[in-house]
Amino acid sequence: MARFTFNMPDVGEGVAEAEVVEWHVKIGDRVEEDQHLVDVMTDKATIDIESPVAGVVTALAGAVGDTVAIGAMLLVIETEGEVSPEQAEGAAEQIEVEMSDALEPLSLEEGVGDGGSTVDAEETLEPSHSHPPTPSLVGGGAKVLASPAVRQRARDLGIDLAQVKPAEDGRVRHGDLDAFLAYNAGSGFSAAGKARGDQAIKVIGLRKRIAQNMAASKRHIPHFTYVEECDVTALEELRAQLNEGHADRPRLTMLPLLITAICKMVPAFPMINARFDDEAGVVTRYGAVHLGIATQTDGGLMVPVIRDAQGCNLWQLAREIGRLAEAARSGKATSEELSGSTLTVTSLGPLGGVATTPVINRPEVAIIGPNRMIERPMFVPDAIGGERIAKRKLMNISISCDHRVVDGHDAASFVQGLKRLIETPALLLTA
Secondary structure (H helix, E strand, C coil): CEEEEEECCCCCCCCCEEEEEEECCCCCCEECCCCEEEEEECCCCEEEEECCCCEEEEEECCCCCCEEECCCEEEEEEECCCCCHHHHHCCHHHCEECCCHHHCCCCCCCCCHHHCCECCCCCCCCCCCCCCCEEEEECCCEEEEECHHHHHHHHHHCCCHHHCCCCCCCEECHHHHHHHHHHCHHHCCCCCCCCCCCECCCCCHHHHHHHHHHHHHHHHCCEEEEEEEEECHHHHHHHHHHHCCCCCCCCCCHHHHHHHHHHHHHHHCCCCCEEEECCCCEEEECCCCCEEECEEECCEEECCEECCHHHCCHHHHHHHHHHHHHHHHCCCCCCCCCCCCCEEECCCHHHCCCCCCCCCCCCECEEEEEEEEEEEEEEEECCCCCEEEEEEEEEEEEEEEECCCCCHHHHHHHHHHHHHHHHCHHHHHCC
């Protein structure tokens, strides 16, 4: 028998440590060569690590959510024979870097696996018959038999137990309260809902990365947000016309049109399409627009990137948005597709609200957020030099900027330029 210590392999250039996302083995398990042992996450990707040898697991480096330094012990396997140098040296070569299903979040019903516990919600139980119910005096001095749990529930609901008719034995039970509530449903006695058990859910994996990135962004970047209202009536009419009779093309949403407007405005405002290395004190203004699209997935928020968005037409943008969103949601987006953005757009779609104050995707210096479209009566010019009231489609556009790099005047001017293009959509289709 031999004891083989499997150290955390070098999983990428510049990576010093990795977080344990999910163990697929436990102490005492028999493992075979090439068996999937553990999923770990770096800043760049989730990595599946396989066993270089066969044997029995005798030690693990830590629990889910712990970080392990490159070169430190990951796990120990007791083998039946000596481990050859070729097996040990070849372990790192077996690692396949990919975005895996380990990013799936824990549901509220599943608990937190090895890192915590789940508390189930329980119905309130009546006391044992060894503790007889205490009579309570209510109403006009009548005695009502009820358990402490029933009396507490009645107090919480504001119910006088003297008004509740017991089904048997003269004692009010929970079922009697339920019948009273059902009969008097319109009297305001019904509770808003049932209490649920508390849950402790360990923050790991992608959710941990999101928490760290958002905290770093708010801690290091002095944000300011500017919001402007845009009349998108004409733009919506153009979008409907462009979608007619083109079954072979992807359906256009508002997003490709907004991205086109952004790309047309960036050359006049290069400070918007930039990244700030605050440690080196260097701002890099990019000539190409590598646009991040904030995408909600089951695992959390991801930001796949449209490379060279300024070189795409409307349908190319629509196709790429759909492809990247599907890759992110299915866990198949590559690390290259999830990095390198120079400017980000975030949208909650129909949930967008009146206005948002989005958090900057550090080290970028700006993030743009279109909000929900609404219809409202507005004064518009008529044909004889006056005004008339008409129903218009309106949408607010928010932009958050890094005030160390972008001045308020520049942010406002940039959004005003977007407004002009959006409200005069013919300009979007010109060179």
